[in-house]
Amino acid sequence: MSKCLNPDCLNENSSGTNFCQKCGNKLLLADRYRTQKIIGQGGFGRTFLAVDEHKPSKPVCVIKQFYPQAQGTSNIQKATELFEQEAVRLEQLGKHPQIPDLLAYFSQDGRQYLVQEFIDGQNLAQTLEAEGYFSERRIRDLLNNLLPVFEFIHSRQVIHRDIKLENIILRSNGELVLVDFGAAKYATQTALAVTGTTIGSAGYTAPEQAAGKAIYASDIYSLGVTCLCLLTQVEPLELFDVSEFEWVWREHLKTSVSSELGQILDKMIQPASKKRYQSATEVLQALGNKLPQLSPQTQILPQTQILPQTPNSLKSAWRGIDYTPLRDLLATGKWKEADIETSKLMLKASIRERFGDLDPYSLDNFPCDDLQIIDQLWVKYSQGRFGFSVQKKIWLECGGKVDYNGNAEYRLGFRVGWLKEGKWLNYDDLTFNLQPPEGHLPMFVRCGFRQIGKGAAAMYWGWCFYFFSRIENCKL
DSSP, rough: EEEEOTTTTEEOOOOOOOOOTTOOBBOOOOOEEEEEEEEEEEEEEEEEEEEEETTTTTTEEEEEEEEEOOOSSHHHHHHHHHHHHHHHHHHHHHBBBBBBBEEEEETTTEEEEEEEOOOOOOEEHHHHHHOOOEEEEHHHHHHHHHHHHHHHHHHEEEEEOOOGGGEEEETTSEHHHHHHTOOOOOOOOHTTSSOOOOSSTTTTTTHHHHHHHOOOHHHHHHHHHHHHHHHOOOGGGGGGETTTTTTTTGGGOSSSOOHHHHHHHHHHHHSSSSSSOOOHHHHHHHHHHOOOOOOOOOOOOTTTTTOOOSSSSOOTTTOOOHHHHHHHHHHHHHHHHHHHHHHHHHHHTTOOOSSSSSOHHHHOOHHHHHHHHHHHHHHHTTTTTSSSHHHHHHHHHOOOBBOOOHHHHHHHHHHHTSETTTTOOOGGSSSSSSSSSSTTTOOSSSSSSBBBBBBGGBOOOOOOOHHHHHHTTTTT
């Protein structure tokens, strides 16, 4: 099946056809994407399920077509800005396992198109209709799953501004994915101080956002309202008593809710923004995900602890990579140079030099021999303070497992000194000596992988569980 993209046609053609049999319109977008069916539509366009014929596996993807039907030039202009904005935001956010990847953005035949990763699953509105109200346990799981995503986008100075049931998709594996960044706002200090356009969905929108002044806490408010809808199966507008100006969600509960969770939800949906949680981290802490205290700045190892000896061979068995330069840098206390050398050697060992980072496949197959040599060198010359095995130990103490765990990533960040005041440090702000907390170096694992290049500071997120799973398999 090949759906015609001409808004005035939309004819269904046979799969191998390159031009519409009815209107003659070209069927392949950018000579690679073939649409199969419409999966959504609104006033500003349609969303299609498609396949990428440029790749051998022909993976499924989603195509958003901008085709505004709104009346008035100002509406169309605003719609155009929002459509372009979604592509920009997705590109700025980069890769995160709970945000759809932006695959392409272009114009064809006078219309704009955005191609993004297909998320297989139901949105929470569909889940609620199919399965009924959520229990307290499911609400807590939802918050623990989603709040780290909020921490991620807010750390990138992005406010989503349209958190609601329909914009959260539940994958078959139970992971939640945040979609539709068309309303997202780039939150610089200047922008936060300026009144902007009111965007959001009725009932979910925080008062300050309705007034055109969205802040990070506005997303917290909308998430709180989303939780109320899941607990009650009632629309947001029916859960707020306008005459008394107070929430009455407890009157509509289908199941009991502990006073602890009730108080957390009440604070998330406070109309007065200053009385609300100001960050996702604060909500996680209230839920009981207390961030561990940082390790002491210095540590004296027990005399009974035996540090690893220098590896018998500094050449790996698989590719014959020579780790002597890394040893020499570590032995002379050149920690930053050793960290950069570690990154380069790991890319070489995985044959990923031209990509500048590792992907899940290269992590799952990273040679254990190389990991062991790197780890032994770091542990030995740091007197047990640094190394992958040290980081893995802290990861496990933070609740990390062999699956995605945003809470553990943030706890790890605090423990090893990569995260301060809710923000991830830039590479050049790290401490390259023996004073920072245990696990501070090497930096290659920072919940993503550092791309070698100018400044060596580009980060990709969400790979901690892959990395530590491989370390576990390699018996480090």
